[in-house]
Amino acid sequence: MTAMNKIPLTVHGAALLKEELHRLKTIERPAVIEAIAEARAHGDLSENAEYDAAKEKQGFIEGRIQEVESKLSHAQIIDPSSTDADGRCVFGATVDLEDADSGQAVTYQIVGEDEADIKQGKVSFASPLARALIGKFAGDVVQVQTPGGQREYEMIDVRYV
Incomplete structure (x- = not known):
C-alpha cells in the first residue's frame, strides 16, 4: 500500500464515515431486505414496481457500504490537535483569513473530500483555496x-484544533 492510496481524513471525518457505515449495516440494509421480502410476497415480480425499487435501493446501499469500507480501510486519520507544523498550514489546520478587498474575516478548516462543507467552513484539501493555503x-x-475571479487573502492565524 503506497502513500498515494491513502485518503486523508480528520478524526471527526472518520467518525462520521463509521457512523454512516453502522447506520447502513444495522438500519438501511435490514429495512431494504424486509421491503424486498414484502414485495416478493405480492407475487408476480415482472410488473412489481415496489420490488424493482427495493432491489435498486439495495444495490445503492451495498455499493455505498463497499465505498465507505474502502475509504475507511485506506484512511490516513489525522488528528489536527496533535499536529505540530510550527505554524504552517497543513491538512486539518483551521485558518483565519481576511479578504484583502472587503476586509471580511473568514475561517476555514482543511479537511478530506468527504468532509468538505463550505457552509460549515470546511474546505477540501484538493480545493483551489486549500492548495493555495497549504505550506x-x-x-x-x-x-x-x-x-468569481482572483481573490487575495491574508492569513491571520493558523490553528490546530
Missing part, C-alpha cells in the same frame, strides 16, 4: 482563483 504561514498573503 503557508500566518502573515502570508495568498491569491486564489475562484469562480
Whole structure:
C-alpha cells in the first residue's frame, strides 16, 4: 500500500464515515431486505414496481457500504490537535483569513473530500483555496482563483484544533 492510496481524513471525518457505515449495516440494509421480502410476497415480480425499487435501493446501499469500507480501510486519520507544523498550514489546520478587498474575516478548516462543507467552513484539501493555503504561514498573503475571479487573502492565524 503506497502513500498515494491513502485518503486523508480528520478524526471527526472518520467518525462520521463509521457512523454512516453502522447506520447502513444495522438500519438501511435490514429495512431494504424486509421491503424486498414484502414485495416478493405480492407475487408476480415482472410488473412489481415496489420490488424493482427495493432491489435498486439495495444495490445503492451495498455499493455505498463497499465505498465507505474502502475509504475507511485506506484512511490516513489525522488528528489536527496533535499536529505540530510550527505554524504552517497543513491538512486539518483551521485558518483565519481576511479578504484583502472587503476586509471580511473568514475561517476555514482543511479537511478530506468527504468532509468538505463550505457552509460549515470546511474546505477540501484538493480545493483551489486549500492548495493555495497549504505550506503557508500566518502573515502570508495568498491569491486564489475562484469562480468569481482572483481573490487575495491574508492569513491571520493558523490553528490546530
